Amino acid sequence: MTTRLHPNISVDCVIFGFDFEKLNVILVERVLKDPVTGEEIISDFTLTGNHIYVDEHLEDAAKRVLNDLTGLDHIYLEQFYTSEDPARLKSPKDQLWLSKTGKNPEERVISVCYFSLLNCKETPIRKKDRKVGWYPVSNVTNLGFDHSQILAHALHSLQIKIQNEPIGYEMLPQKFTLSQLQKLYEVVFNVEFDKRNFRKKVAKMKYLIPLDEKQKGVSHKPARYYIFSREVYEKTKTDMLNFSV
């Protein structure tokens, strides 16, 4: 295995995180200081991404890059888009960053993009050399490269995915309450649901299994925990061909 980076191919990961309140995404800060004045020449954010190695598989690269930047491991990643941003070559910040990190700013780069959805609370991020963390999706503006468009695209893909297969299937906390599940749908679609109607709806999802366990230490009536049953889901999923619109 060589460690030579491929000049034209990169991967980007859009890692969404749910904290039971809002939808977040992992961003990495790009900071570049003038060695003389100490002034910050670049200071903004990007998604977790980097070039792949010349002999590395795409998904392996995505997992490696994500792990390098965040310490996250064993994350389910879903490929959703491959971007090629001509504008990327035009931003002076991006050009400067590329040359300072050993890449050629003149090279065209295509980026194969993956997304995931995690529970923030259960996935602590290990920060190494670069500043990295969860940021509320609703506050994100002006990412480096073409990452703002990639993020928008990722959110749309997440919405499509969620309405075609049960969220959390690959991606959710071990156990959760129905209010938490409702909140998750609400933040992903940016709407509000009626509690009783929501529960009526999920009651039909036989792969949501109620546990005998309840919340503890909350200063209100403790909620029942549920888990997803992958097994039941696989049985259930037959066809869902409600060609809506």
Next chain:
Amino acid sequence: MTTRLHPNISVDCVIFGFDFEKLNVILVERVLKDPVTGEEIISDFTLTGNHIYVDEHLEDAAKRVLNDLTGLDHIYLEQFYTSEDPARLKSPKDQLWLSKTGKNPEERVISVCYFSLLNCKETPIRKKDRKVGWYPVSNVTNLGFDHSQILAHALHSLQIKIQNEPIGYEMLPQKFTLSQLQKLYEVVFNVEFDKRNFRKKVAKMKYLIPLDEKQKGVSHKPARYYIFSREVYEKTKTDMLNFSV
């Protein structure tokens, strides 16, 4: 613009075609004959694809490759997947084909894939040097490279797309009858619908506009033609957040 092919990046187009009876896909025959014996060393099919040029944009490349092979032009293409097939390197047929067409069979290739859906009848294919044509999707087996998987993936993406926005929006014949539209949904999802219920459903789609024009020369009651109104659709489409499953 150089004409040097990028060794690691290709594009593939999955062009679906509806002929009012079944779903078809454009395939290209790969034939390679032994120069001495004349025996066919390779004889199978692939999707329309090729390597991109080093300084060519992905979507431009997809359109160029498609045009080169089929003569089709001004086709709406939707990117749906980027494949990287390690197995590709292992098929002797594929290796032979690559070396005979000026590529290096040792190089890893990632392929950015696009699909489209056309009306076969309105889109005649110009065959140039290679044998190319419409083939019923249900008969397709054993394509070259990893194209069988790409085709399966494309069909799934088409299904997802169709149930999230009206088919034909970018992709359908100018005018069509309701029976033709029903047949289209039936072949894409491989199911049958009840005629009256189907019509009740599409009656709600305000962007399907009935014309005063009818079929001619058919030996039965002539059907009314409809068109899609993109304008009405854009107004209608608000949000469709029926997080089914």
Next chain:
DNA sequence: TAATGAAAGTGTACTTGTTACACTTTTTTT
């Protein structure tokens, strides 16, 4: 220890959408 605050949990009436189902109409062909 009683009162308060906070979220969990529960049912019903109304409206809307989905399903199953069969005959008449309009055209061409023979």
Next chain:
DNA sequence: AAAAAAAGTGTAACAAGTACACTTTCATTA
């Protein structure tokens, strides 16, 4: 003029979606 072929149309029963308010159960605090 009759036959063949697909278009076009309505209704009743059932399922799903919507709007809406009170009781329960825990921790906290007075």
